Ligand code: HEC
């Protein structure tokens with residue numbers, strides 16, 4: 001250092017401006033080492049990894065490394081860790097899975113991503129649903145049933161509520177009376193006359209003699225419980241009238257309600273569906 005810092009002894013380039021000479025001192029040693037190490041590292045990297053962009057793709061590098069490959073390896077590693085659990089899930093029915101605390105929490109956490117990818121668009125990230133469009137899965141009120149096997153069935157085969165349009169089938173005056181009865185029933189104030197009309201006009205065939213429908217009946221329709229104050233499509237008079245007049249999923253009826261749960265049987269594995277069912281079951285508080 002000391003030697004190089006003596007300008008009078010250092011060789012110069014012969015250039016001088018206003019008394020300032022341009023010296024030819026080599027850069028410090030540490031700097032040279034870093035410099036050479038850097039370019040050597042670059043060349044080695046270029047040889048090992050994909051790097052130089054050519055016309056269609058970059059040079060591949062002799063290690064054959066790609067981001068996709070790295071991701072696939074990570075996924076395979078993850079699958080390997082999960083495999084024994086999944087095997088157990090595959091061998092169990094829904095009830096047994098619920099009863100096994102360890103596997104149940106594995107199922108719930110695995111189902112989180114599956115739910116996000118396949119279900120949340122309609123039912124919401126927390127299963128809260130969308131009023132009038134998609135039912136809440138989180139409120140312990142079930143159209144088809146909240147036991148684990150019924151949930152598995154809902155997911156595997158899909159669901160399609162079916163309520164006929166009553167406009168033209170039932171007198172307009174009776175339709176109005178039925179709407180009043182349904183709204184009153186939701187508050188536990190349905191009158192006996194209303195209930196009689198409800199039975200006479202065939203509503204009870206699906207919704208049950210006391211309008212407390214709920215579970216699947218012989219028509220497989222999943223008719224709503226009309227006495228619990230939980231509205232699937234909306235509880236204002238206009239909304240109730242619309243449901244009664246135009247029904248649910250009626251082809252060719254302009255204002256009918258659309259309520260179609262797609263079938264996931266062909267799309268998701270039976271294990272994935274079982275794990276989803278555990279998650280949905282937990283949403284609803286379990287039953
Ligand atoms: C395209 C929208 C849509 C998607 C996606 C969807 N659902 Fe549904 N789901 C519905 C509708 C609509 C219903 C109500 C069907 C009816 O009213 O007959 C329903 C009903 C259900 C039911 C029955 C609820 C009850 O009260 O008995 C369950 C359980 C369910 N869905 C779970 C899921 C799961 C789990 C997924 C993801 C794998 C999923 N759904 C994806 C629209 C959807």
Ligand code: HEC
Nearest residue numbers: 161162163178203206221222223224231232233234248259
């Ligand atoms: C063939 C079976 C069937 C008959 C008959 C039927 N319903 Fe329904 N109803 C359903 C189903 C199924 C649903 C729920 C649809 C869904 O959520 O997918 C429903 C839903 C409703 C709803 C909406 C409830 C809510 O939470 O928003 C009302 C109101 C209703 N029905 C009233 C009636 C009345 C009044 C009658 C008689 C005039 C009647 N229904 C006859 C099957 C039927």
